[in-house]
Amino acid sequence: MLRSSLLGAILLFGPTGAAAQSKLKVYLSVDMEGIAGIATAAQTGGSDYEWARPLMLAEANAAIAAAFEAGATEVVVNDAHGSHTNLRADQLDRRATLVTGQPKPYGMVEGLDGSFDAVIFIGYHGHANQVDAVLGHTYSHALRHARINGREVGEYGTAGMIAGHYRVPVVFVSGDRAFAEEAKRFFPGVEALAVKDGIGFTAAKTLHPSVAREKIAAGVKTALARRSQIAPITIATPVIVEVELDIASNADAAMFVPGMERVDGVTVRYRAPDALVAYRVSRLIRMLSRD
Numbered sequence: 103m104l105r106s107s108l109l110g111a112i113l114l115f116g117p118t119g120a121a122a123q124s125k126l127k128v129y130l131s132v133d134m135e136g137i138a139g140i141a142t143a144a145q146t147g148g149s150d151y152e153w154a155r156p157l158m159l160a161e162a163n164a165a166i167a168a169a170f171e172a173g174a175t176e177v178v179v180n181d182a183h184g185s186h187t188n189l190r191a192d193q194l195d196r197r198a199t200l201v202t203g204q205p206k207p208y209g210m211v212e213g214l215d216g217s218f219d220a221v222i223f224i225g226y227h228g229h230a231n232q233v234d235a236v237l238g239h240t241y242s243h244a245l246r247h248a249r250i251n252g253r254e255v256g257e258y259g260t261a262g263m264i265a266g267h268y269r270v271p272v273v274f275v276s277g278d279r280a281f282a283e284e285a286k287r288f289f290p291g292v293e294a295l296a297v298k299d300g301i302g303f304t305a306a307k308t309l310h311p312s313v314a315r316e317k318i319a320a321g322v323k324t325a326l327a328r329r330s331q332i333a334p335i336t337i338a339t340p341v342i343v344e345v346e347l348d349i350a351s352n353a354d355a356a357m358f359v360p361g362m363e364r365v366d367g368v369t370v371r372y373r374a375p376d377a378l379v380a381y382r383v384s385r386l387i388r389m390l391s392r393d
């Protein structure tokens with residue numbers, strides 16, 4: 103009797119409970135330098151690119167599958183490396199939708215908005231000039247340092263402030279160890295996975311790609327399960343964007359942006375009303391500069 107009433111309760115409330123379980127919309131941004139097995143520019147855009155490219159796709163697919171297993175109702179993937187056309191749409195997990203191509207105003211986080219419940223960064227890397235950051239850079243080698251409200255950030259930081267603007271938590275990140283450590287400081291409570299240890303700018307000790315994918319899948323599931331405990335980051339407004347460029351002529355070019363201030367020969371500063379404007383201005387500085 104007890105057994106049948108329990109069964110009745112399950113039949114009654116099981117499906118209702120599942121339906122009542124609210125949507126879980128996941129945003130996934132995928133870069134390439136922080137993918138397991140990759141350590142050189144030849145792999146991220148040169149002679150070894152076609153060999154390395156499927157490694158990026160496989161890590162994206164591992165994260166997508168794990169997100170759906172963890173209850174995701176929608177996954178949007180943004181290709182966030184170089185031309186932003188690295189992920190072959192026909193080989194991506196068919197349950198996900200893909201944002202592809204360049205230029206897009208919000209670059210690495212195009213399409214992210216307040217309708218999402220969680221953000222994941224795969225294949226990310228440390229900021230420019232960080233010790234032992236494998237292929238560490240911030241957009242391009244023309245940007246020596248980028249600071250948001252006085253704090254040094256990499257691409258994860260400018261992308262992360264958009265998530266913060268929309269009050270969506272960044273719950274899981276993967277990349278090289280230097281990045282994972284930076285990310286833990288920037289996104290308190292984030293699940294951060296190091297898939298390789300930097301030996302230098304173009305050398306690393308890396309997990310086997312299949313092992314990295316298993317760890318990514320496990321990490322994504324854990325992170326999504328405890329996403330309510332991970333708070334979105336808060337970015338104080340106005341947002342002060344400060345960029346130190348490599349040469350004065352690139353700072354001269356940045357001064358074409360109305361409202362840009364010159365701090366010194368190679369450094370420019372912009373006071374943005376919010377993170378959205380700050381992001382677009384940081385993209386503009388990069389686009390106006392020459393490598």
Ligand SMILES: [Zn+2]
Nearest residue numbers: 133135227257
């Ligand atoms: Zn990058």
